[in-house]
Amino acid sequence: MLATVTGVAVLAACGLEDHRETAGGGTATSEPPFTPKAPLPSGRSLGPDAHVPSPTGVDDTDATAVAEAWVEVAYGHDTKYDTGPHDAVLRSARWFTAARAKAERAYRPASGAGEQWNSWAAHEAWTTVEVEPDDDGDAPSDSARDAYRALFVDGTAHGRDGWTGTGPQATVYVKLVRSGKGEPWRVDEVRTVEAAVSAPTPSGHDSASAPTTPATSPATSPASSSPSARPE
Numbered sequence: 001m002l003a004t005v006t007g008v009a010v011l012a013a014c015g016l017e018d019h020r021e022t023a024g025g026g027t028a029t030s031e032p033p034f035t036p037k038a039p040l041p042s043g044r045s046l047g048p049d050a051h052v053p054s055p056t057g058v059d060d061t062d063a064t065a066v067a068e069a070w071v072e073v074a075y076g077h078d079t080k081y082d083t084g085p086h087d088a089v090l091r092s093a094r095w096f097t098a099a100r101a102k103a104e105r106a107y108r109p110a111s112g113a114g115e116q117w118n119s120w121a122a123h124e125a126w127t128t129v130e131v132e133p134d135d136d137g138d139a140p141s142d143s144a145r146d147a148y149r150a151l152f153v154d155g156t157a158h159g160r161d162g163w164t165g166t167g168p169q170a171t172v173y174v175k176l177v178r179s180g181k182g183e184p185w186r187v188d189e190v191r192t193v194e195a196a197v198s199a200p201t202p203s204g205h206d207s208a209s210a211p212t213t214p215a216t217s218p219a220t221s222p223a224s225s226s227p228s229a230r231p232e
Contacts, residue, residue, distance in 0.1 A: 044081045051126035051158070052076045052091060060184035063147035067174045068131045070095040070187050071151050075129045075168040079121040080160065084113035097177060097186045116166075123159025127167040130154045134171050147176045147185060169195035 046052065053076040055069040073092040077085060086109045093101045113121075120127070134152040142148075151174065155167025175189035 044083075046078070046081050050078050050081055051128075052078050052088070053128070061182060063142060063176045063185045064133075064149060066095055066176060066185045066187065067149040067151060070174065071131050071153060071172055072129060075153050075155060075170075076127060077117075077120070077168075078126040079117065080124040080126070084109055084117065092187075095187050097188045100186075100188055119165065120157045120159075120167075123157070123161050123163040123165075125157040125159040125163065125165070127155050127157050129156075129168055144181045145178055149174045149176065 053072045055072055058069045059065045070092050073095075074089050076091075077088050082088060086104075086107065089104055093104060096104065130153075132152045132154070134150045136150070139148040139150060140146070151172045153168050153170045153172060155169060157163075157165045157167040159165070171193045173191040173193075174187055176185040177188040178185050
């Protein structure tokens, strides 16, 4: 009897659900059924006033150039046309491996793009980013087929009503692959650590606080992470 009571106490202390059956045949706890959110619809086709990056002259044989171009596009949102961060990720697919591109196109983010996105959308804002290396020297050396890059993203949101605010803020870790020496590099894996961004102040300006580790996302803070999240 002492062993049984002790075992139950440990279960409760660990916060684990007690799955033992009750006398009536039910379970000790009852949780409401989970209702998945509807997928977020895709963004609209870009119009002539869209503000999205489209880097040209990128040297595909340079892993750093490919990683920076991918980040610039993946974090270049236009909330007048995009319904969420994943639309920009899809625009960056030209630098994905075939498998990564297929996974991203099949991905359907849950509805709700996040508070920061809603803040941008209220001003029909677009985002621009500064991309800088954020390598502490711990990344593996490039091989003939693999390369790793860490990049810091510092973004600004530009409202069509003249408002400006904090854009994407994140450290992005990118794995690139190629089929052999001299072949083009392609983005194969992405991991993102986003900075926590405070809610907009009454004056209409928002600011970033210290970095934190999110659930991961390719770009800003979507409700669920894409395969590139980060995620995302």
